[in-house]
Amino acid sequence: MLELVGVSAGYGRLLALREVSVEVPAGRVAAVIGANGAGKTTLLRVISGLLPPRSGHVRLNGQDITGWSPERVVASGVAHVPERRQLFGSMRVEDNLLLGAYLRLRGGRKREVQEDLEKVYALFPRLRERRRQMAATLSGGEQQMLALGRALMARPQVLLLDEPSLGLAPLLVRELFRVIRQLRDQGYTVLLVEQNAHQALRVADVAYVMETGTVTLKGSGAELLSAPQVQAAYLGGTG
Secondary structure, eight states, X not given: OEEEEEEEEEETTEEEEEEEXXXXXXXXXXXXXXXXXXXXXHHHHHHXXXXXXXXXXXXXXXXXOTTOOHHHHHHHTEEEEOTTOOOOTTSBHHHHHHHHTHHHHHTTOHHHHHHHHHHHHHHOHHHHHTTTSBGGGSOHHHHHHHHHHHHHTTOOSEEEEESTTTTOOHHHHHHHHHHHHHHHHTTOEEEEEOSOHHHHHHHOSEEEEEETTEEEEEEOXXXXXXXXXXXXXXXXXXX
8 A cells, every 4th residue: 555665865964764665555554663763753754745755765556656745645545643733723623624624625525525524523422522612622632533533534545643642641542542443444554653662563463663764673563562672672671
């Protein structure tokens, strides 16, 4: 579904990604774990068109989308849920959701968008209750639901999730990863960047470890969960 081949990218003189290759199988969850500064967010920014790579290729369903504009990437079926949500706090919850379907609304597909809105409310009933509230008044967990719901309103083939558990209480983290499993079961393809390595590897079908801009280890989520080097570096020495 999604493939990066030999991608290098950076900011000014800083090279944040060095010859990174990653594959995300269709209908599966791929997780990328690593410390701060490993290049995980940069990886997602390259895929979504926010940062052009210096070399390498990004392919979606075999089509080269390297260097496409963010709007074109979204239209092709990729939705990015950024770190810290980046919602429009002074707008209502429902308006934030509708912005996720902006391209389709502009094309006059209002009935289709309304159907998707109902699906998001079914997935996150709390958002239906809060639909008239300003996004800034939501709790951290509710804001993460809203950010994910907004991405789903784009009808994506691929979801890019950047640190979705950041700042959430343990109970909400468990609920979040339950939703990620549910989305995979519904056929979504998910690329998950996450510092909570234990939860990420438990949900992942395939996983990668990144260090200083390179992929240093890959395998199934279960394989990396039991790998001694991963346990020592990211799991506190426990399985």
